Amino acid sequence: MRDALRAARADAAFKQAVIDKLTHENAILKRLKFAAQSERFSAEQKSLLDETLDSDLAAVAAEIEALQPGRAAGERHQPRREKLPAHLPRRDVCHEPENTTCGCGQAMQRIGEDVAEKLDYQPGVFTVERHIRGKWVCKCCERIVQAPVAPHIIDKGLPTTGLLAQVLVAKYLDHLPLYRQEAIFERTGHAISRSTLAQWVGECGAQLQPLVDALTAELLRQPVLHADETPVAMLKPTGQRDGKTHRAYLWSYCSTQFSSLRAVVFDFADSRGGQHARDFLGLPGTPGKPAWQGKLVCDDFAGYKACFELGVIEAGCMAHARRKFHELWANHGSQVGEQALKFFGQLYEVERTAANADSTIRLEARKTARPLADALHQWLRQQRQRVPDGSATARAIDYSLKRWAALTRYLDDGDLPIDNNWVENRIRPIALGRQNWLFAGSLRAGKRAAAVMSLIHSAKLNGLDPYAYLRDALERLPTLPASRVAELLPRYGA
Numbered sequence: 001m002r003d004a005l006r007a008a009r010a011d012a013a014f015k016q017a018v019i020d021k022l023t024h025e026n027a028i029l030k031r032l033k034f035a036a037q038s039e040r041f042s043a044e045q046k047s048l049l050d051e052t053l054d055s056d057l058a059a060v061a062a063e064i065e066a067l068q069p070g071r072a073a074g075e076r077h078q079p080r081r082e083k084l085p086a087h088l089p090r091r092d093v094c095h096e097p098e099n100t101t102c103g104c105g106q107a108m109q110r111i112g113e114d115v116a117e118k119l120d121y122q123p124g125v126f127t128v129e130r131h132i133r134g135k136w137v138c139k140c141c142e143r144i145v146q147a148p149v150a151p152h153i154i155d156k157g158l159p160t161t162g163l164l165a166q167v168l169v170a171k172y173l174d175h176l177p178l179y180r181q182e183a184i185f186e187r188t189g190h191a192i193s194r195s196t197l198a199q200w201v202g203e204c205g206a207q208l209q210p211l212v213d214a215l216t217a218e219l220l221r222q223p224v225l226h227a228d229e230t231p232v233a234m235l236k237p238t239g240q241r242d243g244k245t246h247r248a249y250l251w252s253y254c255s256t257q258f259s260s261l262r263a264v265v266f267d268f269a270d271s272r273g274g275q276h277a278r279d280f281l282g283l284p285g286t287p288g289k290p291a292w293q294g295k296l297v298c299d300d301f302a303g304y305k306a307c308f309e310l311g312v313i314e315a316g317c318m319a320h321a322r323r324k325f326h327e328l329w330a331n332h333g334s335q336v337g338e339q340a341l342k343f344f345g346q347l348y349e350v351e352r353t354a355a356n357a358d359s360t361i362r363l364e365a366r367k368t369a370r371p372l373a374d375a376l377h378q379w380l381r382q383q384r385q386r387v388p389d390g391s392a393t394a395r396a397i398d399y400s401l402k403r404w405a406a407l408t409r410y411l412d413d414g415d416l417p418i419d420n421n422w423v424e425n426r427i428r429p430i431a432l433g434r435q436n437w438l439f440a441g442s443l444r445a446g447k448r449a450a451a452v453m454s455l456i457h458s459a460k461l462n463g464l465d466p467y468a469y470l471r472d473a474l475e476r477l478p479t480l481p482a483s484r485v486a487e488l489l490p491r492y493g494a
Contacts, residue, residue, distance in 0.1 A: 058202030095147035102138035151478035165471035205448035226423030262461040268446035274303030316406035319419035324396035343376040359414030459490040
């Protein structure tokens, strides 16, 4: 009993510490939202910041509520909302008890119904779902039966999962900030304030996090991963009201094109420090939670070097090596660059012949590439002796020679790709997003965006419609036990 009491006290102390931390964060967010406005913000920047704060506030509130001991989900104060416009089309969804025969054998009589209206959206059209729950009574037993209210991703919320999926896909795939979506909805026939949209985004982000955690766990079971990172502007935490930003990074990790798993996970961090990559990979690991110990395909960024000292095997990117010689040829007409491109072209031609084969056939085909790689290596060493130190040609050659073992590791492993282009293509759409976001309003907002984009882009990788996938996941998630959340991961052919 003493051990159980100590464990209960420790658990309560941990939850209270988390609640205190989230409550403090909540207070900071409210102060930022309602404090005096800075004239240095443009109207567009202020709108983006406000929607970020509203989303963060909703996400923090959802996390605090989940940690509150002994409090039912529906007990929180529900603000009054306006009735949905009468001109919107209605669609009735009836919910009746499976059995309307009382235990005494008498048939029950319908005495009324409860109607709850939810706002639905299909591209360009608003409709209203009227959820009708009939009330049935047995006169002799004075017993009332009614179908229970189905769980929803936002408890007692106004939107259907279709509308929530539309908002998330428009924001994180089509890169439409909420103030633009507000205008689109208004033209469609029903105005939804951006603060309401932001609250929906924040609550959905908190609810979807277990699904992203399951996707990450499945990705980390792969023996080979790609990794890359791209900069994203983020408002400084200490000066969000003066409009100053600093460079944050969106890290990307994904399975290879040869893997049966098609998944990408984005991880938002406030810097480019290598510790972020080690944290994602679980390095250096513990006895209870071993670190990931596979082969990592990446560029020559120094942040990954510590991973290789902790057991991860480095696989280089031949495209990065080739790119440096292409710059020599394109910018200066270099003959060394032109000749190097011919060598690289022959290596890539071998890859094209076995692109759709299995790993065994691919490894067999790469035996013909080994002599080509050896010839390129010998030629690079000879050319290096002929060019002066510090020249552009010397730098291009040194990049390949210093990383030669990592660059050619793919020749001995049919599961390794020749380059890192697969993950670079996953990150490329983020460039369009940066033009529309302008910045990430907070670290929490950046992590929420990374989480939702992980699910959306993984769905695209598997050939799924992101809207249909996200709608289905939001529909099923509230009723699925935590132990079965992996069933909602995007799968090829699902």
